[in-house]
Amino acid sequence: MTDARRRRPDTMIVEGGRKPEWTTGIVNPPVWRASTMLFDSVAEMEASNPPRHGRLQYGRNGTPTQWALAEALTGIEPGAAGTRLFPSGSAAVAIALMAVLSPGDEILMVDSAYAPTRIFCDTVLKPMGVAVTYYDPMIGRGIETLIGDRTKAIFLESPGSLSFEIQDVPGICEIAKARGLVTLIDNTWATPVFFQALSAGVDISILAATKYIVGHADAMIGTVTANARWWPRIERTSQVFGQHVGPDDAYLATRGLRTLGVRLRQHQQSALKVAQWLQAQPQVSRILHPAFADCPGHEHWVRDFKGASGLFAFELKGGDADARDALIDGLEHFGIGYSWGGFESLATPADAERIRTASRWQAEGPRVRLHIGLEDVDDLIEDLARGLARYGASA
CATH class of the missing domain: 3.90.1150.10 (Aspartate Aminotransferase, domain 1)
Incomplete structure (x- = not known):
């Protein structure tokens, strides 16, 4: 197969996640339904900890059905180290924010954010001691004037899902990196096909895959894709919060992804x-x-x-x-x-x-x-x- 770095986006969409050991010759990775995995010995079971992507251990940690989708999505986002799946886009946003913020931190949140994202900030982050400052989506590099000693993260959504402003994502990310801040974006509108967020400097890209990835209005799923710096934090937080997508929904998303x-x-x-x-x-x-x-x-x-x-x-x-x-x-x-x-x-x-x-x-x-x-x-x-x-x- 051609080197992944040379494959064009449509080819990667079609070929991603189709490992022979996951598909066993079937064109689209089939549905693997499982909770308990059986081991040949106690030693083998104990050796399965901690759980790792691509190795059967327990249903919550995935099967080839979920792994195929995650790997395919990672493949179409240049600069990505991995992707985690969530039961909805709102869950993906919530866990990504929980992964990067702690009490006492501040997040700069775009004023045009999706309403459930705003609700999470106001009803969960603020009560747990995270300061939330909303900013004009057209602020661009002027966002530097809002950064204080407590500021930890900047959240973008481009375009805004009701007002459709396009943010200066590279400019904001350049400022953020210079100040040691993590950047997150809701990239649902464009998907990596039309906007490659990590290439533009974003650290963590979030999709409500319910929308264009699934593409048929029949499954709920969210995804978080991160670069190497933030991937371990996303992976670990997702695990400890018990986040899981059922294989049937993952299969529908993978099938939708191909087109x-x-x-x-x-x-x-x-x-x-x-x-x-x-x-x-x-x-x-x-x-x-x-x-x-x-x-x-x-x-x-x-x-x-x-x-x-x-x-x-x-x-x-x-x-x-x-x-x-x-x-x-x-x-x-x-x-x-x-x-x-x-x-x-x-x-x-x-x-x-x-x-x-x-x-x-x-x-x-x-x-x-x-x-x-x-x-x-x-x-x-x-x-x-x-x-x-x-x-x-x-x-």
């Missing part, structure tokens, strides 16, 4: 077409999409990213939240539901100002967040056209 590249490119193509169409509509005041020149941080997207996924938002002219909600309720091809990243299109309200404290968020009118799925894009546009016509008549 990640082609799916993302289709999501991107369709989403750009929908966003460009929306931009020309009289009922729409603004498109919140990193590929658009007026999106905050667009220049960072151009510099650092290889593409854009299917998630973006738009602002409506005039009207109110009730009219916006009626628009969403009347759509035929867009579902209404939490999460995104599957094959289906979704539409939800996007009220970023409700969770902002360090930076102001102003909008001309109510906002709608869209996830553009794999349906025919012209059907989606026609559906939105009918919805906007209804909105225009009621606004």
